[in-house]
Amino acid sequence: MRKISLGSVMVAVLVAVVAFAPTLPAAATVVFYTVQKGDTLSAIAQRYGSTVTALARFNNLVNPNLIMPGQRLEIPDGDGGATYTIKPGDTLWDISQRQGVSLAGLKEVNPGIDPKCLTVGSTIKLPGTERILASRQAANIALAWPVTGRISSVFGWRKGRMHQGLDIAASSGEMITAPAPGQVVTVGWYGGYGQRIIIDHGRGIRTLYAHCSAILVKPGEQVRTGQGIARVGTTGNSTGPHLHFEVHVNGRPYDPLQFLR
Ligand SMILES: [Zn+2]
Structure with a gap:
């Protein structure tokens, strides 16, 4: 029987941000999840409102049934994955700075949000248009084989x-x-x-x-x-x-x- 400690849950929801190579006009956000012992891709997908197919594609997983503890997965934000839970003292500006997203983008994907009245513990979406663009762009590239073998x-x-x-x-x-x-x-x-x-x-x-x-x-x-x-x-x-x-x-x-x- 597996016990899930609060610590591991907190690690699981840890949100990290990376800035991509400066080829993109602005920083894109990525949610990282570190696979825990006993995790399955479907459970992770469910937790983040994503799907096994989306996660497998996004992480270039050859075999979606084979994920390893400690392996880092990226959660596709374009598929409803990337969210942020409001903490005490947060302002939209703080969140945009820490998450590397624009304030305008935050407002756009959270219509109706009142920046002056954020509810602690509520979840907001993080914009991810650049990320989606990047994967669309990738889908359109055709490369010739560089060598025969x-x-x-x-x-x-x-x-x-x-x-x-x-x-x-x-x-x-x-x-x-x-x-x-x-x-x-x-x-x-x-x-x-x-x-x-x-x-x-x-x-x-x-x-x-x-x-x-x-x-x-x-x-x-x-x-x-x-x-x-x-x-x-x-x-x-x-x-x-x-x-x-x-x-x-x-x-x-x-x-x-x-x-x-
Ligand atoms: Zn090699």
Whole structure:
């Protein structure tokens, strides 16, 4: 029999705010939930007024039945998830500042709220339009395969750690090509990633290539789809020649398979 302590409930409702990479015009809000022992995705979804499908999609969960204690989930605010409970002394201004949302946005999603008379313990909605825009934007990206090869590891949790990219096994020296037009942001050695490249495709979308044996582009360079940018290698923390490929939207990694066409 499981006992739920007040402490764990308080941890569960802890609301954290992050500011995305400065590609977005303003900060977006995200509600984080840390998975507790015994949690199921459906219970979490119910608690936040969300759905299993929405949570799985939002967190790029490969298997919605497999969540682990300590794993951090983002609760989609566009699906009625992000709320805030009024505490004594709160003003709408304080809340907007702490949650990183605009005062106008707060008023907009809470029509009829009286800023001069907030009820302690009542729940208000947090605006999340930027977040919704970001996921819509992500849904419209199509990327070409950067290398021909066999998928050796997919995006998602493996052995308790998040694998933020897609591994494509290919021969050492095989050409890696740009999957979309963009501008090279950075190239060079980066810890376990080995020789790494990041390309910015605009609209908050970036792609990353790790373990390269050679890099064929320079920072600032414009690349076109299909242009050779690097060669497959096994530099950094790698057990054999492969491309570790990541796709980030507004600073957050997504499953590259969602975008590859
Ligand atoms: Zn990898």
